[in-house]
Amino acid sequence: MSLLSTHGLCAHYGDFQALFGVDVYIERGETVAVIGANGAGKSTLLRAMIGLLPSAPAMVRLDGEPVGNLPAHDLVRRGVALVPEGRRLFRSLSVEENLRLGGDFLAPGAWTLPRVYELFPRLAERRDSPATLLSGGEQQMVAIGRALLSNPRVLLCDELSLGLAPIIVREIYARLATVAASGTTLVIVEQDISRALESADRFYCMQKGRVSLAGACGTVTVDRAALTQAYFGL
């Protein structure tokens, strides 16, 4: 039984349908990349997985249980966390307050504030600074640390590299590898195909709200031509 899976998942923003029968599964301990062009439905998939976008109960399953209709705060309690696109830090809270809030209302676990500071030492130096005064990369670290403090079993990461310098992106992905090594299951939404294929065990490519290609990353068998076709629909 997969940790998290979707079954014919459809999602709508008002009258606009963003997902058309998406089937994906995430196994315990693996890192799965979701790639695709702008508007392919990657973020929508993550939002539906964590309950920010409601769906029919059986369309999303956690530990095999139907959870599609549960609100986000409930899914967070059950061990799903999201690093949202654009980071979405709380602007009236300091760095440390943002981090603390990640775990404030949830059961304690292996991830603690000192451990997050150990993972991102730069944040310890800026702990009392208002979160929005940090650089983009540091803000992304806060967003990841905040999600980790909820001690998730599966961490969903939406476009971590968006608007960040390549050197910072490399640093963040290196830290993420540490997180994955500690046993946390990762789902990474990414536009940078090489970055995604490098960091993940398996990938799903999305196009126009559907999964257009899926496969394993490590092998050389990722057919670039097929991927281009799946990505751009050319």
Place this chain on the structure above:
Amino acid sequence: MNVMTILIQGTLLGGLYALFAIGLSLTFGIMRVVNIAHGDLITLAAFAALVVTDTLAISPFVALGVVVPLFFALGYLLQRGLLNRTLGDSILPPLLVTFGLSVIIQNVLLEVFGANIRRLPVGNLETASLQLPAGIAIGVFPLIVFAAALICLGALQYLLYRTRLGRAFRATSDDPETAELMGIDNRHLYALAMGIALAFTALAGVLFAIRTTFDPASGPIRLIFAFEAVIIGGLGSLWGTLLGGVVLGIAQSIGAAISLEWQILAGHIAFMIILVLKPDGLFPRTQD
């Protein structure tokens, strides 16, 4: 009456207005709900205290021990059962629903208690005063009200900036959707916020009913005073609210010293002047 006395009386009156304003400021700050029924809830608390003191034959101060928790529960249920359903992208639905609530509260109070003017008696304390040098007299009860306002604002400051719940309130005010990602159930959190707001409102209502007379139609003008204190101080600024209340109180005291019918008008004029000179209030919130 000398100038010093007017200023002191005005300042102390400002404490009461700050107490009126706390609940209003809290609900707007966290939920973006402009509670039109706020003044009527103050009056409702006054009548609740009247019933409690009459039934149990206890002092209004002791009655606070009943009325404040009762209003916390009322606030929680009101938000959970009614106002949460009005929240969305538009601020209009909660405005209309609380306006309806205002009309309902006024008419129910009129139906149950009649139009008579009431007051909560506290004996000698009503007239007790401290004599200071230079012929200045300070009423003991207004001083108690002012101290209560300071304590309430201090407590609220502690709650918002030093506790887990306060962090959650500020975060939800910033971004309710992301707050859900922290495992926070916004419906519950909003209900807690309204409960706390109404607990402060209950205290304000009881102290108001001891200080001056009230009747079922007392609400709307208290709502205006609370609004003016919040706006003068700067929306969302805690201590600004106290300053706003004090500015309003002093203006009213000066007005009353000129002529009694000038009391209320002078407060509104001060409000208008500040709105023209500093539309964001005296202490605009630097960080949202």
